[in-house]
Amino acid sequence: MNIAKLKIASFDFTCCEGCQLQLANRESTLSDFLELLDIRNFREILSEKHDDYDIALIEGSISRQDEVERLLKIREQAKVLVAFGTCACFGGINSLKNRFRMDETVREIYGDMAIETLPVKKISDVVKVDLSIPGCPVAKEEVERIIVSLATSSLVTLPKYPVCVECKQQLNTCLFDLGEICLGPITRAGCNAVCPTGKTACLGCRGPAEELNMPAFLELVRERKLSHSDLQEKLAFYNAFEPVATDET
Amino acid sequence: MPDMRFVIPRQDINRENFASSAPDFNRRSEMMNTDRGFKCRITNIVRLTEHEKLFQLRIVDPLERAIFRFKPGQFLMLELPGYGDVPISISSSSTNHEFLELCIRKAGHVTSALFTVEEGAYVAIRGPFGSSFPMDEMAGHNILLIAGGLGIAPLRAPLFWINEHRDRFLDINLLYGVKEPSQLLFTWQFEEWEMINHIRLHTIVEHGDAEWRGKRGKTGMITNLFNDISVDVKKSYAIVCGPPIMFKFVCGYLDKLGIPMNRMFVSLERRMHCGMGKCCRCMVGSTFTCIDGPVFDYWSVMNLKEAI
Amino acid sequence: MKRDFALDIRHLTRVEGHANIQITVRDGQLVDARWAIVETPRFFEVMLKGMSAERVPFLTSRICGICSISHSLASIRAVERAMVIVPPVVAEKTRLLAMHGETLQSHALHLFFLVAPDFAGTSSVLPLMQSHPDLVRAGLQLKELGNEISTITTGRCTHPVSLVVGGISKAPDKQRLFHLRTMIQESKPALEAACTFFQSLIIPDFSRETEFISLSNGSTYPAIGGQLLSTDGVIRNENDYLLMTNEYTRDFSTSKFTRLSRESSVAGALARFNNNAHLLRPGAREVATSFGLQPICHNPFMNNIAQLVECVHIIEDAEELINSLLNMELSEIKTAYTPKAGAATGAVEAPRGILYHHIETDDEGKVVKADCIIPTTQNNGNIHDDLRAIAAQGLEEGKEDQEIKKLCEMVVRSYDPCISCSVH
Amino acid sequence: MIYKVISKGEFRRFVDALVKSNNSLGPRQVDTDSQGNPVYQFKPVQSVEEIAFDYTATTSSAKHLFLPFREELSRFSFHGDDWEQQINYEADPVVLVGLRPCDISALNILDDVLLNSHFPSPYYLAKRKNTFVIGMDHLPLPDCFCKSMNHHTVTIGFNLFCSDIGDNYYLSINSSKAFNFLKEFEIRDPSHDDNCLLVERRKLIQNSFQTEIDVTALPSILDIEFDSPVWEKWGQKCLNCGTCAMVCPSCYCYSLTESCETNRKGARREKSLYSCNLVDFAVVAGGHNFRPKNGDRLKYRYYHQHRGFAENGNQQICVGCNRCGRACLSGINPKDVINDLRMEKESCLICVSSSPARI
Numbered sequence A: 001m002n003i004a005k006l007k008i009a010s011f012d013f014t015c016c017e018g019c020q021l022q023l024a025n026r027e028s029t030l031s032d033f034l035e036l037l038d039i040r041n042f043r044e045i046l047s048e049k050h051d052d053y054d055i056a057l058i059e060g061s062i063s064r065q066d067e068v069e070r071l072l073k074i075r076e077q078a079k080v081l082v083a084f085g086t087c088a089c090f091g092g093i094n095s096l097k098n099r100f101r102m103d104e105t106v107r108e109i110y111g112d113m114a115i116e117t118l119p120v121k122k123i124s125d126v127v128k129v130d131l132s133i134p135g136c137p138v139a140k141e142e143v144e145r146i147i148v149s150l151a152t153s154s155l156v157t158l159p160k161y162p163v164c165v166e167c168k169q170q171l172n173t174c175l176f177d178l179g180e181i182c183l184g185p186i187t188r189a190g191c192n193a194v195c196p197t198g199k200t201a202c203l204g205c206r207g208p209a210e211e212l213n214m215p216a217f218l219e220l221v222r223e224r225k226l227s228h229s230d231l232q233e234k235l236a237f238y239n240a241f242e243p244v245a246t247d248e249t
Numbered sequence B: 001m002p003d004m005r006f007v008i009p010r011q012d013i014n015r016e017n018f019a020s021s022a023p024d025f026n027r028r029s030e031m032m033n034t035d036r037g038f039k040c041r042i043t044n045i046v047r048l049t050e051h052e053k054l055f056q057l058r059i060v061d062p063l064e065r066a067i068f069r070f071k072p073g074q075f076l077m078l079e080l081p082g083y084g085d086v087p088i089s090i091s092s093s094s095t096n097h098e099f100l101e102l103c104i105r106k107a108g109h110v111t112s113a114l115f116t117v118e119e120g121a122y123v124a125i126r127g128p129f130g131s132s133f134p135m136d137e138m139a140g141h142n143i144l145l146i147a148g149g150l151g152i153a154p155l156r157a158p159l160f161w162i163n164e165h166r167d168r169f170l171d172i173n174l175l176y177g178v179k180e181p182s183q184l185l186f187t188w189q190f191e192e193w194e195m196i197n198h199i200r201l202h203t204i205v206e207h208g209d210a211e212w213r214g215k216r217g218k219t220g221m222i223t224n225l226f227n228d229i230s231v232d233v234k235k236s237y238a239i240v241c242g243p244p245i246m247f248k249f250v251c252g253y254l255d256k257l258g259i260p261m262n263r264m265f266v267s268l269e270r271r272m273h274c275g276m277g278k279c280c281r282c283m284v285g286s287t288f289t290c291i292d293g294p295v296f297d298y299w300s301v302m303n304l305k306e307a308i
Numbered sequence C: 001m002k003r004d005f006a007l008d009i010r011h012l013t014r015v016e017g018h019a020n021i022q023i024t025v026r027d028g029q030l031v032d033a034r035w036a037i038v039e040t041p042r043f044f045e046v047m048l049k050g051m052s053a054e055r056v057p058f059l060t061s062r063i064c065g066i067c068s069i070s071h072s073l074a075s076i077r078a079v080e081r082a083m084v085i086v087p088p089v090v091a092e093k094t095r096l097l098a099m100h101g102e103t104l105q106s107h108a109l110h111l112f113f114l115v116a117p118d119f120a121g122t123s124s125v126l127p128l129m130q131s132h133p134d135l136v137r138a139g140l141q142l143k144e145l146g147n148e149i150s151t152i153t154t155g156r157c158t159h160p161v162s163l164v165v166g167g168i169s170k171a172p173d174k175q176r177l178f179h180l181r182t183m184i185q186e187s188k189p190a191l192e193a194a195c196t197f198f199q200s201l202i203i204p205d206f207s208r209e210t211e212f213i214s215l216s217n218g219s220t221y222p223a224i225g226g227q228l229l230s231t232d233g234v235i236r237n238e239n240d241y242l243l244m245t246n247e248y249t250r251d252f253s254t255s256k257f258t259r260l261s262r263e264s265s266v267a268g269a270l271a272r273f274n275n276n277a278h279l280l281r282p283g284a285r286e287v288a289t290s291f292g293l294q295p296i297c298h299n300p301f302m303n304n305i306a307q308l309v310e311c312v313h314i315i316e317d318a319e320e321l322i323n324s325l326l327n328m329e330l331s332e333i334k335t336a337y338t339p340k341a342g343a344a345t346g347a348v349e350a351p352r353g354i355l356y357h358h359i360e361t362d363d364e365g366k367v368v369k370a371d372c373i374i375p376t377t378q379n380n381g382n383i384h385d386d387l388r389a390i391a392a393q394g395l396e397e398g399k400e401d402q403e404i405k406k407l408c409e410m411v412v413r414s415y416d417p418c419i420s421c422s423v424h
Numbered sequence D: 001m002i003y004k005v006i007s008k009g010e011f012r013r014f015v016d017a018l019v020k021s022n023n024s025l026g027p028r029q030v031d032t033d034s035q036g037n038p039v040y041q042f043k044p045v046q047s048v049e050e051i052a053f054d055y056t057a058t059t060s061s062a063k064h065l066f067l068p069f070r071e072e073l074s075r076f077s078f079h080g081d082d083w084e085q086q087i088n089y090e091a092d093p094v095v096l097v098g099l100r101p102c103d104i105s106a107l108n109i110l111d112d113v114l115l116n117s118h119f120p121s122p123y124y125l126a127k128r129k130n131t132f133v134i135g136m137d138h139l140p141l142p143d144c145f146c147k148s149m150n151h152h153t154v155t156i157g158f159n160l161f162c163s164d165i166g167d168n169y170y171l172s173i174n175s176s177k178a179f180n181f182l183k184e185f186e187i188r189d190p191s192h193d194d195n196c197l198l199v200e201r202r203k204l205i206q207n208s209f210q211t212e213i214d215v216t217a218l219p220s221i222l223d224i225e226f227d228s229p230v231w232e233k234w235g236q237k238c239l240n241c242g243t244c245a246m247v248c249p250s251c252y253c254y255s256l257t258e259s260c261e262t263n264r265k266g267a268r269r270e271k272s273l274y275s276c277n278l279v280d281f282a283v284v285a286g287g288h289n290f291r292p293k294n295g296d297r298l299k300y301r302y303y304h305q306h307r308g309f310a311e312n313g314n315q316q317i318c319v320g321c322n323r324c325g326r327a328c329l330s331g332i333n334p335k336d337v338i339n340d341l342r343m344e345k346e347s348c349l350i351c352v353s354s355s356p357a358r359i
């Protein structure tokens, strides 16, 4: 299979750059992976910059006006704009900031210094997104699979089912049985259930599974008498789910 | 260090007798090769319409070519390495042992990739799978072939069979409906079918253009064509291929005319992953489309849950 | 000839995050040299408010994609000290091993992907894959080892999943620890190859006296917790971190600056080395000697060498940790606790230097106040001052504009700044 | 079949010898749940000490040892325009200790579907042939209903089966391999007393069931009740999470994916176990979903489990282990669902003249 290299660029916005870092992971296939790519712009590892890319990986969320403008420019150039990671797809943890007033937030950290900040937006709030790769951080294996699919012009898909499928395949003990709330039943799979496998609750970084059954999930938490505030903290963590009613009944 | 007395020897599944095994797992091991495809070369590609192409395949290995046989109505799993495999009806004559013809519509992932390959490329086929049209049982009768859209593809194999054994059948009517005139497939064979094989061909389109109307082509639904034919219900069989919605109307109509349900045959389509009755993707009720079908008589279909 | 030039590097490449270098020379005189961080702030300290303490490490790890384990552990240590929770021994050993994995991964990434191209005169590591394939392979092998250590100890290499308040949520799998030990043994030639390569480089001759700050516990090379120590002789308790940092803002930077006894100070591998060289493992000490590195070294470029020395140390130390974990029953891994009110600081040696998290909780164990001070923040002042000094030195030596530019970039990179982390 | 008796101590020595010489799996405690109950799984074991012989039930079945959750079926390597297909279905021998009768019955059902049908699966066959199965009986848990499914005893499908008769195990030896191994240990022919103890043990098991499901004519009820509102009701609870199918010993539906390797020198065809409860199970090209609603999908799982599909001669494939019921977070379990369906049916039969309005 001989295929032209993908002209790709990677840009980071408000984020920890952990998703970009994943691109350099999985060392065993790294050189094969880089073979697929013609990297045109990638500040974190590359000094040269070119603006003739086709695919733009967008990492992070948007929280300042200059970022909005930079993003609009990228959209003009990119044929395929990829929301790369949970911050880009849903706003991610950065959105936790939105619970507070922006001026107070700034004062708290910078005192009287003038610092600009906007309520956090996800990429699709600003420009059209062609492809989403969720994950905090993204799973390199999945990224690799998707990049190979793009290179061979195959269908790019994410699993539609929830994390529980992969969790059960790892023979984990369900966290609900250990008395914890886990967002596995409503979260899109594809991470190989890393968090439940490490025995910590899924916090939903990959966003909602397709046609998730939220009423049944809420009922489950209620029936097991688990903490509603814990549930809300978990649902809000990555800003990936619609807020749920606050009543404690 | 393992104690050699207690080490379980590894057992080769291709060996028939291994006295020490527990249950009897020896049955049917001659059919083990179901996951290995026959390699085929694409010898010819004909673009039929914007969305359909006719692929001509030749099995590379002469031995495999010699043993590959199928019956009209059966399908195979066509594999494009690197992309996946899809079920496709065999659209050529079952007596043609040199080539296979597959008429493929660009519908999704694998079929789109197939549209980018060129003549000379290699693909693999598994199969043939599934049930077939009972050609022998139908001999001596009038046959009503009814095709909607791509339904003409699976109908071509029985049609070839009929043409090759034309003297065994009475009247043959082929009713063929599509959305627009440009979607009519195999038009180059129409004349041959009508003139040489004495098949009465009736075509109809849903939306005719000026040229179509100029040639006095018919417009409307396929059921409109029933006015043009007379069916001797006692001596007729029907084969219906097309979208599920068409079955309902067509078979319903034929039922009312009085053709017994077990003399009407339809070909069903479901998503398939294995073609071998294992993945359970193609279940209709408790029936596998891939093994029990795709060809069913209408009575069976009526008794399947969720069939149409 | 009196010359004028203005250097304005917008978004320095091959560093983590967004920052600019601006240098103005008029009439042969250095007018201005500044290190300006323009990264968008995220306000983690605000986000943390109201969050339950058990979730804090999962949020703070997202401050940085490279040193997420350090952030997790700093938060965990702060919460555990605030609520007086003592984690079991297995957990402590596993955490230390996790830190080692992260540091190894981070140092390898820095040395091979970000620094090596400067010395080889290429724009990135990609051409090096052709010109120095063995070197790149060695770098990848060390990075992979670091990642593998983190994955086996914490569930994944970025944003750990099983580091929790009270201990660890899942013990490392012994089978995988065995495998890790083999990987470590196999990595030794790679380490040697790396040392040989760095021996062959000419380290720029530049020195500026400054103050080095690191953790120190007197018995082992520092990693998690301890006293705060500076080469100028300041010693403080972990909870008194504010006296060690004295954060202040500069109007050209979204990241803050810190100071102690002088205008600026440094944290990081070189600081750790300068304060604790005698606690390194023998192999690491040997490598240091072979580079002529000895405390107190004031050449910022030697921070790269100090990182390499630490890689050697880590690999030796990790091997011993793995052996001791393999000889233990890995059943008791987490101490149960009830959330309560408290306040404390957790300090850890992240790859780039001391990282402080200070956390205050209410009766329900919810965060009421949080403060994070990042190593790069502590280095900002020194980077800023070094830029001025190195540009001045370059002018004096009559260096070309391009050369000065390159030296400026290189000196910044040698600090391995983690910018998005510093603007958290 | 040959019957022998072995003392429990000697049996442990036997198992230890097997386990030490082969890759082995057995029930082990992996956790303690929030109620304080132990959680078991089939996990690799290195010595007999690690095996929890007194375990209740494992959360997941041992199915994945025969039908891995993910399995490579074949691999293509490309050379220019041409390619080659490689298939490898060899399996290494494995000893599996502690299967319950229902688990072994499930294997027998899988044998029917995967070996005695139109297209036998070589992948499954290789694993099945190379697994040495040691079964053990146990007293049913309160929610086991294998008796209703007639799977509380088993006579084929294992190499060795142990019934607990106090100080000894009553062994049913079903393969010459097992018999050969046992020759090295102290075994004896069963005495009259042993036989009585065995009968007593079976009676005890038989009488200890607390959960029963009336499965008479269930297949036809399922057919008739295809459009029953019961499905909608339970469907509303279903999370579409697939847990039930993953832990079930007899669910075998799967999906196939093909992916190109990163170096584009090859591609792999991979099979992953799937579940009819997952949203996209019945989606076809173009996006049409034949089973768009939760209830439709849940119904299909029950339809498959309790009505049976053609490949299996339309036999029920549920063995009554209730793993799905225990694992389901929404509390959906075969007993309640089937009883509900039956109630539906029967309440209608009672009111022959005028059916009451459904609420």
Ligand SMILES: Cc1cc2nc3c(=O)[nH]c(=O)nc-3n(C[C@H](O)[C@H](O)[C@H](O)COP(=O)(O)OP(=O)(O)OC[C@H]3O[C@@H](n4cnc5c(N)ncnc54)[C@H](O)[C@@H]3O)c2cc1C
Residues within 6 Å of the ligand: A155, A157, B075, B084, B085, B086, B087, B088, B089, B090, B102, B103, B104, B105, B106, B107, B108, B109, B110, B111, B112, B150, B153, B154, B268, B269, B270, B271, B272, B273, B294, D256, D257, D258, D280, D284, D285, D286
């Ligand atoms: C008996 C039978 C006979 C047929 N005969 C013909 C014929 O003669 N001519 C014709 O044109 N068509 C025929 N079809 C229809 C044809 O099989 C479908 O159009 C074809 O399968 C579409 O495949 P696709 O890959 O292009 O589409 P997709 O639906 O996109 O892909 C199907 C395959 O791709 C993979 N796939 C798709 N989506 C996903 C996903 N979300 N996640 C993971 N994997 C995915 C799956 O492995 C699946 O098998 C027939 C179908 C049947 C059942």
Ligand code: SF4
Residues within 6 Å of the ligand: A163, A164, A165, A167, A168, A172, A173, A174, A175, A176, A182, A183, A184, A185, A193, A196, A202, D243
């Ligand atoms: S632990 Fe979470 S992901 Fe796993 S089965 Fe339970 S709910 Fe699902």
Ligand code: SF4
Residues within 6 Å of the ligand: D237, D238, D239, D240, D241, D242, D243, D244, D245, D277, D298, D327, D328, D329, D330, D331, D332
């Ligand atoms: S029945 Fe229960 S376990 Fe099965 S998919 Fe539905 S919610 Fe999940």
Ligand code: SF4
Residues within 6 Å of the ligand: D244, D247, D248, D249, D250, D251, D305, D317, D318, D319, D320, D321, D322, D323, D324, D325, D334
């Ligand atoms: S359907 Fe449920 S009870 Fe039946 S065999 Fe499967 S897991 Fe056991």
